[in-house]
Amino acid sequence: MTHPPEAPSVPDSLLSAEAAQQALAMPWKLTNELHRLLILPLARLQFALAGVAWGTGWKLYGLPIIQKHRRSTLTLGPSLELRSTPRSNPLGPSHPVILSTRRAGAVLTIADHFGMTGGSIICELRVTIGSRVIIGANSIITDTDFHPLDPLHRQRAPLDAALAPVTIGDDVFIGMHTLILKGVTIGAGSVIGAGSVVTRDIPPAVIAAGNQIGRASCRERV
Secondary structure, eight states: OOOOOOOOOOOSOTTSHHHHHHHHHOHHHHHHHHHHHHTHHHHHHHHHHHTOOOOTTOEEESOOEEEEOTTSEEEEOSSOEEEOSGGGOTTOOSSOOEEEEOSTTOEEEEOSSOEEESOEEEESSEEEEOTTOEEOTTOEEESBOSSOSSHHHHHHOTTOOOBOOEEEOTTOEEOTTOEEOTTOEEOTTOEEOTTOEEOSOBOTTEEEOSSSBOGGGEEEOO
């Protein structure tokens, strides 16, 4: 029986012996870390200009896109990790991470140890993401329809879209190329399969995958 290779660990320090060994074995990781450190001053300036306080333990691999309405709230917890360049993840993000609060009064709150590769979070009302949430490459979370569905309404007021808050609990893992639509709550500890479209609530501690998934599409996580 063939045993799978041991998963690489995350070194405690860039100056540790383990980090040096990984750099020799996986030189692209060394390139990513050097690039991360080089852009750090620009990244801090970018967040400062957007009115977002810089957090402890943040790691940005490439510059994200921050679109913050001046009368909105964007709160990001410690140990944030955003990957915005193709070289930073073998899944190859198609564009930088986009964090967008598009209306006055919008509230986007992300807790600690959040990780995301590419993709977008669009908030016009309220999006709340718990601790230790991981979002796979090129996924989208939105609390808005962007435009009215009724043709006459769309002609009169093209930006008057329906809104509903999105809540993602602690320890949720969302697979790549997933779309999470307005009004959805995903319970703590659940896993959303890659390529899913989530239109209804997902209970805690389940695995759910597919198109227009909700409670009926779930199975318990083992």
